[in-house]
Amino acid sequence: MAERIIELRDISKSYGQVYALGGVNLSVDRGEVVGLIGDNGAGKSTLIKILSGVVKPTSGEILVRGKPVTGWSAARSRDAGIETVFQDRALAVQQTIVRNIFMGRELTSWLGWLKVNKEIEEASRLMREIGFTSKVFTPHSIVGQLSGGERQGVAIARAIYKQAELIILDEPTTALSLTETAKVFHFVRQVRASGRSILFIGHNIHHVFDIADRFVVLDRGKVALTADRSEVKSAEDLINFMEDVAHPGGLAGLHDAGETEQRVR
Amino acid sequence: MEPDLQNPLGLSRSEPARTEWKHPSDHWLRGFVLDNRASLGTLGVFIVMMAVFMIANPTVFTTWYLYSSVLTTLPVALFVVVPLVFVVTCCEIDLSFPATMGFASWVFALVVQAGYDPFLGIAAAIVTGTLLGFLVGSLVVYGGLSSLIATLGMNFLLRGLIQIINEGKSMALTGLADSWAYTIFSSQVFGIPVQIFWAIGFVVLSAMLYNRHRFGAQVRVVGDNPDSAQQMGIDVKRVRVKVFVFVGIGAAIAGTFSVMINFTWWPTAGDGYLLPVLASVFVGGTPTWGGIGTVVGGAIGAVTVSFIQTGVVAAGLSGFYVQFFNGLIIILSLLGHKWNQARYR
Numbered sequence: 215m216a217e218r219i220i221e222l223r224d225i226s227k228s229y230g231q232v233y234a235l236g237g238v239n240l241s242v243d244r245g246e247v248v249g250l251i252g253d254n255g256a257g258k259s260t261l262i263k264i265l266s267g268v269v270k271p272t273s274g275e276i277l278v279r280g281k282p283v284t285g286w287s288a289a290r291s292r293d294a295g296i297e298t299v300f301q302d303r304a305l306a307v308q309q310t311i312v313r314n315i316f317m318g319r320e321l322t323s324w325l326g327w328l329k330v331n332k333e334i335e336e337a338s339r340l341m342r343e344i345g346f347t348s349k350v351f352t353p354h355s356i357v358g359q360l361s362g363g364e365r366q367g368v369a370i371a372r373a374i375y376k377q378a379e380l381i382i383l384d385e386p387t388t389a390l391s392l393t394e395t396a397k398v399f400h401f402v403r404q405v406r407a408s409g410r411s412i413l414f415i416g417h418n419i420h421h422v423f424d425i426a427d428r429f430v431v432l433d434r435g436k437v438a439l440t441a442d443r444s445e446v447k448s449a450e451d452l453i454n455f456m457e458d459v460a461h462p463g464g465l466a467g468l469h470d471a472g473e474t475e476q477r478v479r
Numbered sequence: 480m481e482p483d484l485q486n487p488l489g490l491s492r493s494e495p496a497r498t499e500w501k502h503p504s505d506h507w508l509r510g511f512v513l514d515n516r517a518s519l520g521t522l523g524v525f526i527v528m529m530a531v532f533m534i535a536n537p538t539v540f541t542t543w544y545l546y547s548s549v550l551t552t553l554p555v556a557l558f559v560v561v562p563l564v565f566v567v568t569c570c571e572i573d574l575s576f577p578a579t580m581g582f583a584s585w586v587f588a589l590v591v592q593a594g595y596d597p598f599l600g601i602a603a604a605i606v607t608g609t610l611l612g613f614l615v616g617s618l619v620v621y622g623g624l625s626s627l628i629a630t631l632g633m634n635f636l637l638r639g640l641i642q643i644i645n646e647g648k649s650m651a652l653t654g655l656a657d658s659w660a661y662t663i664f665s666s667q668v669f670g671i672p673v674q675i676f677w678a679i680g681f682v683v684l685s686a687m688l689y690n691r692h693r694f695g696a697q698v699r700v701v702g703d704n705p706d707s708a709q710q711m712g713i714d715v716k717r718v719r720v721k722v723f724v725f726v727g728i729g730a731a732i733a734g735t736f737s738v739m740i741n742f743t744w745w746p747t748a749g750d751g752y753l754l755p756v757l758a759s760v761f762v763g764g765t766p767t768w769g770g771i772g773t774v775v776g777g778a779i780g781a782v783t784v785s786f787i788q789t790g791v792v793a794a795g796l797s798g799f800y801v802q803f804f805n806g807l808i809i810i811l812s813l814l815g816h817k818w819n820q821a822r823y824r
Contacts (some may be wrong), residue, residue, distance in 0.1 A: 266710065267712070268709065268710050287712070288709060288710055288711065288712040289712035289714075291712070292711070292712045298710070300707075300710060304704070304706065304707035304710045304711065305704070305707060306699070306700045306703035306704040306707055306708070306770065307703065307704070308699075308703045308770040308771050309699060309700060309703055309770070313696060313699070313700065316696075317700050317707065317708065317711040317713070318697075318700075318708065318711030318712040318713040319711070319712070320693045320696050320697075322692075322693050326692055326693040326694065327687075327691060327692055327693075328691050328692060328693060328696060330691060354514075372711075
């Protein structure tokens with residue numbers, strides 16, 4: 215069996231009276247692409263924030279490579295080899311590409327002085343590696359001057375810099391053109407081929423179905439389904455399943471939806 | 480990862496992928512100008528202002544005495560302007576530095592008056608400044624208070640403490656003139672006040688800290704997008720406290736220098752610096768919205784602001800014109816920087 219990179223056990227998160235997650239179990243093995251699907255308010259964002267250490271769970275256990283961790287934080291998550299490309303990309307738009315790639319992980323020598331040349335060299339290499347080459351900008355370019363797809367490129371370059379074990383892509387294809395989406399897909403396959411793992415979060419079930427080895431469907435803060443690629447015949451299967459979960463009893467159930475929505479954040 | 484990286488999708492590109500990036504302009508001078516627009520703009524304002532003064536009264540502005548007097552007081556301002564550039568870049572403000580200057584220099588005066596070596600006094604002042612900076616920073620960051628109001632409150636509170644305990648009495652430090660510390664920090668070399676060399680050293684070190692050190696990099700990122708900084712594992716609160724500590728240290732040095740110039744500590748030490756120093760930061764080209772700034776620009780801003788007062792009087796105008804020119808320079812600089820910065824925001 216492949217090594218387990220990370221495992222969440224019975225993770226709950228509540229914001230005051232509102233439950234965002236109620237006992238979620240999720241694991242990612244080495245070299246697999248896990249597709250996380252769920253409607254708005256299913257708890258996807260909260261789950262990502264917990265994995266990346268930005269939000270602390272109310273209860274539950276986090277295991278990195280089989281070992282329980284304490285004092286989970288954003289820095290600890292990155293140290294454990296988990297990199298996240300957030301939906302909003304988490305870039306500082308007035309800073310240069312270099313500063314964004316090395317945000318929170320500056321290359322320093324003695325006493326914290328930056329290795330400026332080394333950073334530029336590495337940034338150039340990374341941008342080439344993800345096929346992000348252009349004559350009009352340099353590692354010194356301000357991120358605010360880049361297009362949406364190029365900014366996504368910077369966020370991805372930052373995530374792959376340290377040979378992360380697990381890369382979390384939160385809605386990476388939203389607001390991207392077809393070509394840019396294809397680039398993201400190519401990137402996901404590259405990462406898998408290199409034996410690393412990806413957690414791919416998407417609204418577009420067809421996108422997730424195309425790319426993932428395993429699917430996890432989240433519904434109202436709980437895992438509604440975990441299925442291997444072999445168990446799901448088509449994207450339509452997944453869509454039907456999700457509709458069933460959301461509206462038991464078919465579309466007629468839509469009329470009762472008001473009552474369930476209250477439980478969702 | 481070893482797949483076809485140059486052309487990952489197998490699509491034909493409109494231009495062949497290059498292996499090397501090129502700067503928009505290969506010419507180093509253009510790159511230098513683009514990277515330093517704000518500080519060069521400030522320098523431009525300063526040169527124009529000095530030219531106007533010199534045309535108004537050529538004789539006074541060619542006498543060394545005028546520059547000597549500016550170079551004596553300017554260093555005091557520089558030691559607080561520079562740390563304030565960090566604070567403003569971090570999207571905060573610190574109005575408590577005048578009281579910190581007074582408080583730290585008070586500690587210095589007490590140590591010197593008690594007969595200890597002035598070096599010990601300087602060390603004690605810096606420790607005091609560090610602690611006060613930490614106190615103010617913690618109040619703002621961990622107390623979750625608005626830095627504008629909280630630091631204003633701390634300014635009144637600390638100044639009030641000084642006044643209550645000293646009841647308005649000053650301290651004359653006559654023995655200071657014979658000390659080693661005075662020779663090193665406050666004498667003259669070939670007629671040039673030696674403070675200015677220390678201040679220039681401080682500006683250069685701080686500029687490197689700002690541009691080429693992890694601290695400066697994190698300050699800029701936190702000021703730019705604190706949420707991203709946190710998501711990337713930066714301890715945002717700690718960075719924010721650190722900038723206030725930096726102001727505390729700078730204010731302590733500034734306060735000590737101002738006491739050494741006059742051989743006297745007044746309970747009002749530092750009071751007059753609040754507005755000129757703040758003006759210098761913004762005249763220097765550091766914008767109010769955080770994330771970017773310039774240490775060298777701030778230093779040039781401080782030079783500009785110090786020359787306004789001397790310049791107006793020396794140019795033959797009455798002292799009543801000083802405030803007017805102060806305001807004029809500030810407004811013109813802000814307009815200039817707005818035009819200058821809109822392009823690379």
